[in-house]
Amino acid sequence: MIVGRVRxxxxxxxxxxxxxxxxxxxxxxxGAGAGAVVTKTFTLRPRRGNKAPMVVPYLGGLINSVxxxxxxxxxxxxxxxxxxxLGGSLPIIVSIGGETPEEFGELAIAATDAGADAVELNMSxxxxxxTASWEDIASIVKESVAAAKAAGIPVWVKLGFGKGxxxxxxxxxxSGADAVVLINTLPAMLIDVWAMKPVLGGVTGGLSGPPIRxxxxxxxxxxxxxxxxSIDIVGVGGVDGWEAAAEFILAGAxxxxxxxxLSVVGLDVIREIADGxxxxxxKVGRPxxxxxxxxxxxxx
Ligand SMILES: Cc1cc2nc3c(=O)[nH]c(=O)nc-3n(C[C@H](O)[C@H](O)[C@H](O)COP(=O)(O)O)c2cc1C
Numbered sequence: 054m055i056v057g058r059v060r061x062x063x064x065x066x067x068x069x070x071x072x073x074x075x076x077x078x079x080x081x082x083x084g085a086g087a088g089a090v091v092t093k094t095f096t097l098r099p100r101r102g103n104k105a106p107m108v109v110p111y112l113g114g115l116i117n118s119v120x121x122x123x124x125x126x127x128x129x130x131x132x133x134x135x136x137x138x139l140g141g142s143l144p145i146i147v148s149i150g151g152e153t154p155e156e157f158g159e160l161a162i163a164a165t166d167a168g169a170d171a172v173e174l175n176m177s178x179x180x181x182x183x184t185a186s187w188e189d190i191a192s193i194v195k196e197s198v199a200a201a202k203a204a205g206i207p208v209w210v211k212l213g214f215g216k217g218x219x220x221x222x223x224x225x226x227x228s229g230a231d232a233v234v235l236i237n238t239l240p241a242m243l244i245d246v247w248a249m250k251p252v253l254g255g256v257t258g259g260l261s262g263p264p265i266r267x268x269x270x271x272x273x274x275x276x277x278x279x280x281x282x283s284i285d286i287v288g289v290g291g292v293d294g295w296e297a298a299a300e301f302i303l304a305g306a307x308x309x310x311x312x313x314x315l316s317v318v319g320l321d322v323i324r325e326i327a328d329g330x331x332x333x334x335x336k337v338g339r340p341x342x343x344x345x346x347x348x349x350x351x352x353x
Contacts, residue, residue: 094149134168
């Protein structure tokens with residue numbers, strides 16, 4: 054499948070921040086049968102992230118308050134070079150987190166120079182202060198995509214679920230982004246009633262895994278219904294097997310990313326999804342490409 058101008062075959066990747074936070078982790082994702090790897094989000098400056106605990110299990114998924122811990126822009130080249138040196142051969146999607154459109158531009162140039170195949174603009178992390186301070190995300194999306202596109206490689210935009218989602222997707226379409234990645238974790242919090250304290254070191258965090266899947270499927274469905282084939286969609290949120298992946302594809306996604314399930318179920322889930330999608334497409338007698346968005350059309 055060609056997704057956002059990148060060949061992703063099979064159309065299954067890890068989600069940013071899960072397993073492939075290092076080049077060694079990316080190799081594990083490759084070994085598990087993914088069609089591309091997505092890096093942890095890189096910001097301009099190094100970030101230590103929040104206090105422990107950063108990740109806690111919840112209803113078959115996770116709540117995390119990692120807070121984009123990463124080595125900063127210099128880590129991008131190191132990551133890509135190390136992955137290639139160790140024999141990694143999949144397309145690399147470098148996730149970047151700018152605080153401003155200019156920073157997205159700078160990070161995209163670093164990713165391009167390092168040999169990345171695409172950048173994924175993380176515009177939706179609930180665990181950092183700047184995304185919360187953006188009053189008009191749609192206009193920031195527009196400016197950031199324009200800045201990142203100047204670097205030359207495909208630009209994917211990762212958005213979070215919210216009232217303004219379709220305006221943000223429209224901004225991505227209008228500014229020529231190659232794909233939208235829907236969705237990020239949902240803002241969440243857990244309280245320890247005996248300690249009378251928040252459970253997470255970062256106080257609040259982001260919910261992922263099966264509890265968010267119906268919300269993510271609806272986000273994909275909404276975006277496909279509104280924009281059809283004018284932009285490629287990558288579905289992410291609670292994919293824990295081929296059937297969940299098929300839901301996203303029928304709703305309009307060309308590929309899926311898997312986050313929480315890689316640690317809750319295990320890396321083998323990638324191959325189960327890839328094989329399961331293939332046999333599903335054979336059983337219904339349609340190539341996967343024809344199944345993208347099929348729920349909007351209904352199959353004869
Ligand atoms: C531990 C953890 C770390 C994450 N780090 C990032 C990150 O650095 N950048 C990003 O865009 N999303 C990050 N995410 C969000 C995932 O990429 C994904 O959008 C979300 O978890 C929903 O997918 P899932 O339900 O399959 O986990 C992280 C998620 C988890 C659980």
